[in-house]
Amino acid sequence: MKIEQAYTIVTSPGRNFVTLKIVTDEGVYGIGDATLNGREMAVMAYLDEHVIPALIGRDPQQIEDIWHYFYRGAYWRRGPVTMSAIAAVDVALWDIKAKLAGMPLYQLLGGKSRERVMTYAHCTGKDIETCLDEVETHVKLGYRAVRVQAGVPGIPTIYGVAKREGERYEPADAELPAEHVWSTEKYLNHVPKLFAAVRERFGDDLHVLHDVHHRLTPIEAARLGKEVEPYHLFWLEDCVPAENQESFRLIRQHTTTPLAVGEVFNSIHDYRELLENQLIDYIRMPLSHGGGITHMRRVADLAGLYHVRTGFHGPTDLSPVCLGAAIHFDTWVPNFGIQEHMPHTEETDEVFPHDFRFEDGHFIVGEAPGHGVDIDEKLAQQYPYKRASLPVNRLEDGTLWHW
């Protein structure tokens, strides 16, 4: 069997997505998500120019060899563009292999470790009250876990909170990066009040999560982790930028609040010190940025040695193809923790028909052979690419900060 054709498809049904389709000489095909929010065209060019020409003619069943061919063979290892391109190939090839086997992907990975996949919803509001009302709505929808992000007095625009009430939150909202203002002091003084209010209104059973989105220094993160301990968070996410893995030692020494890290990671090496020194509790790297299933399996196994569980990134900037593959992975992986769920628009769901379903706060994996997600290429053409950039943050004095 040979790969006869492979091509990228860019579509924007509400936001941009890049998809790789690989077709075999026997007519079986697979698809992988190659979306890298705000840098879509870089991955597309990498695939079109450097990967696809070298894929044609290869045996699609040799997933492992193809992975190493593009990882080692590039010479320039790692990085989000390279690893997203490799991930798209890898997920498409696992899709093909599972279709050839006539099995849903989770069976090929080793079968079910659970019947359903617990998800967490995004609950946001311009202030604490509005955010709590959002929590109530999501609890009524069946969610057992919620991520809470509320506006902070004195900070005009904040990560996770839509600009206008009733609007969906989508951070890549302008052709060129919007400039936001950040104040660590205002944030740190305000955010513990949010968790106190959530516990006061919803009691102890609800899992409560929060995303700091890389904005603190280690000592500030240590303070926050310590202050929110009484509210028993499920996790505190990305409390500092994580290039310096060693910095988590300081945070860890001060707090028992569980830590989740890695949505911007793309390699097992980004995690090595964090895991081996037991500095975190959840890994977040998504399949579509981290080299696909082949690589993520290794990261999850390494994490398992240190009692660390998965909590895959799942915002709308990962396409339903990534989400569908993640739900198979979540259904199989022994050290599963939770799956992020930020619903796609109806238009996106129409472009990417899928067989996973959402029920009572959980995803239920589908039984179709493969990863169960397809792309309607004709419909995809109706939504042309539109350049969209993530914002940047500046401190109140104008200093460029982490967004």
Ligand SMILES: O=C(O)C(=O)C[C@H](O)[C@H](O)CO
């Ligand atoms: O979903 C999350 O936890 C995020 O932090 C979402 C990111 O801001 C988003 O993926 C950026 O593209």
Ligand SMILES: [Mg+2]
């Ligand atoms: Mg995040």
